[in-house]
Amino acid sequence: GESVGLHLPTLSVQEGDNSIINCAYSNSASDYFIWYKQESGKGPQFIIDIRSNMDKRQGQRVTVLLNKTVKHLSLQIAATQPGDSAVYFCAETLDNYGQNFVFGPGTRLSVLP
Amino acid sequence: EADIYQTPRYLVIGTGKKITLECSQTMGHDKMYWYQQDPGMELHLIHYSYGVNSTEKGDLSSESTVSRIRTEHFPLTLESARPSHTSQYLCASSEFFRDTEAFFGQGTRLTVV
Structure with missing residues (x-):
């Protein structure tokens, strides 16, 4: 079946820097793309979503970019804490x-002091 | 905070035992899900429901069963636990027409010995 995958399993950034987390997807028919955050010992938490007719969407300190040409999705976190x-x-x-969504393998973000 | 609850949080049980993992939500959501997640890995959908009396199998084959007799309750049952069932089980719910934003419980970490 179709799958969603991430380029890097881990990412370390300095506190205050911007973070960019990448994701590749394979189903060109997908219409919605979503980012979830999972803290240790907790269930995933919705961050932001974007529809395929958009290429950028901003939330609070986060921006999601969608490049349908190369089937690439990224999450940018400003001033990482x-x-x-x-x-x-x-x-x-x-x-x-109605339709269910398919999760990718995840990227662990570590923020260095 | 999401109003979705899972019990127990942790469970260690012997092989062959029957277990039921509980999940309840107070948000009136029609759609509910069960995911299986191994540590540091992606989430795999094992069951979902569109509403009362609706149950569907997910993408990952599972020996578990579910029921949906009430909107707020979506228990998962393993008739005969095996060590291969050792994993974390996450329950989630969403509005039917806004299901990119799913709300997750804290999960049940199951160990079968």
């Missing part, structure tokens, strides 16, 4: 209702 340390998963789904 220690509380951002977590595993980040991207996911894709065919639509916003």
